[in-house]
Amino acid sequence: MKKTFLLASLLLILIVILALNQENTPSWTRYQKEYFTEQISNLQVQLGTVDDPTKKDQLQQELASYQKRKPEIINIVLPNGKVERCKTCHIGIEEISNSHPSNTFGCAVCHGGNPLSLDKTTTHAQMYGGGHPGSLDVVSLSCGGTGANGVSCHAGNHEQAKNEADLVKTSIMSTKAGELSVVRMMFGYDKSKDIPGLTKGQVGFLYPNPLQGRPNEKDFRQNCLSQCHQSGGVLPTSISTKNPNPERTQGKGQVESKDIQGNGCEVCHVLTNPTHTYIGADTTIKSSKIGRGMVHSLTTQIPYTQCNQCHNQGNHDPLKMSFAIRTDMTEVVSDWKAGDINWLDRLKDYYLPGEIFAQCEVSLDCIDCHTRQDVMGDNKLHTSQYDAVHLQCQDCHGTKEALPRTKQIEDPNDLAFEEKITNPKFPELKNGDEILMTVKGEELPFSRHQGSDWVQSSRVTGKTFKIPLVYGSKCQQSLMQQGADSCHKCHNRSALHP
Known part of the structure; x- marks a missing residue:
């Protein structure tokens, strides 16, 4: 009986010691240990599938590094001298983008909060959007704020098109x-x-x-x-x-x-x-x-x-x-x-049963047609979808009376060049290139004149599509019938009749 009581007492003491130790152990050390364990497990799995000696040696060195690694406070020193410690807890977090490197921008410029604290409650206090800094009620502080280098981000620029946080x-x-x-x-x-x-x-x-x-x-x-x-x-x-x-x-x-x-x-x-x-x-x-x-x-x-x-x-x-x-x-x-094997897969995924469409609307991605101002806004309050959309079928295909509207790139500071920064699939754009323009005056830099053809490049996959032109074809549609609904009268595929 005494022996049982003694064992129970020792067990209780052990539990209390472990609980106190857990309470006194900073949570960031636990997060880092969990991350190290996860990386070690992933590397061990990879080692079992690699035959190349050079690659295997590289993985073994990386594995040994994680096995020896101990939790430590991680300081990020920004160009303006400010220090942030967010990655002490968020050690495995992915880089947000090539255009927003954390060692230049930090985390607080977008997320807010108190980046020097290592206490979760204190650190996350006053975060923009409660962890969702893109929310429109705080976007002027996050995406529309000012970077660590003092440069305006997506608001406060002279060119309206670059003020996406406002638009x-x-x-x-x-x-x-x-x-x-x-x-x-x-x-x-x-x-x-x-x-x-x-x-x-x-x-x-x-x-x-x-x-x-x-x-x-x-x-x-x-x-x-x-x-x-x-x-x-x-x-x-x-x-x-x-x-x-x-x-x-x-x-x-x-x-x-x-x-x-x-x-x-x-x-x-x-x-x-x-x-x-x-x-x-x-x-x-x-x-x-x-x-x-x-x-x-x-x-x-x-x-x-x-x-x-x-x-x-x-x-x-x-x-x-x-x-x-x-x-x-x-x-x-x-x-x-x-993934998509062909456009019929997209048809199954994308279009509502019973909806009529043209094949190009399924072959391309949404952003291949809808322009920056379609999606991001143009600083005008539209109450009609038709008024808000900046692209019409004729912007790419023209009419039976005329070819599509075009523009020749002559200014190296043209806004069209910005697409190269934001999208690695962007085909090289040079001065002298001819691109399409919408009737409302917005550039379509992914639609280019190549030889005698007009070619559309997918902004997602980089795949190219030849653009068929109405001018010189058998199409008899009038200029007053250039809405998608009118084009669908002839180009009337559907999920049931693809």
Whole structure:
């Protein structure tokens, strides 16, 4: 009996000692040890698959380095002399982009917070957007702020096109002004597309009395205006109903969660998977927590699969004030890693059942057609999707009366050259090159004159496509019929008849 009591007492003392030791051990040392363990495991797996002696020796040296490594405080000294310690905890985090190296920009310029602290609560206090610095309510402080070198980022520039943090707030995707306008006109509240009192940067969800107190006003706000992929609205998503924080069930395997939201800039520029979980190397960001990008990385090569996380998920019914999610989305989501073999795969993934389209709309990615001002806004408050879109079919294909509008590059400081910085797939652009221009005057630098042909280069894959021209063809479409709907009357493929 005494022996049992003694053993129990020793065990209790041991547990207390371990608990106290755990409490007194800084959390950053635990994060670093978890990261070292994970890297060691990954390297051991790689060693078992490598036969090349040089590569194997390199891996063994790297493995030995991690096995000897001890936790330590990591200081990043920026060009302006300021010190940040964020990577002491976030030791495995990915570099955000080649254009924003952490040893030059640091972390706080985008995320805010207190980068000298090693205490989680203190460090994360006053972070912009609660960890989502691209949210439009804080984007002027993050993306629109000033770098460590004193240079303005995406706001405050002389060229309006470079002030994306300001322009994006006027984007029709940010304001939801289009849906607000259509529904109000349908109910007879407005005679035109203009919405009384709606101002630049104001989200449609915040518009006072959008349906003037009608019983379905609440449903309109919740099911239509709140589902916005740039203004922080809740997004419908095809994730498991085992989601720890489900808000509403939209159908089989479909839930809405307060953790799955549109967060401004990052909802396009940080790629996500269907479960919105992190799969990178930062051990502080648990993979089970939803509402994250796949890795801590920005991209301007935005594939259609990213756009599809918000668009073409289903249909809004403006009469019932409801949203019906596609019945085939489960199949699309389960196959998202497979990649596209041909344009028929894209057809299955991208287009809503019953929708009519032209083949080019499926072969290309969304950003191959939609321009910078289409997506980022042009500083004007549009309440019509037609007015907001800067590209028409004739901008690439011309009309039966004339060839597309073009521009010859003559200025080495032309904005078209900026695409080379933001996109490695950008084909080399030189003075003297001829590119296409939209009717509204926006450059299309990925559409080039090559010999006797016009060629479109994909901004995502780099693949090239020859652009067929209407001029000189058998097309009899009139100049007044240049909207996509008109072109679809002849180019009328569908999911059932591809």
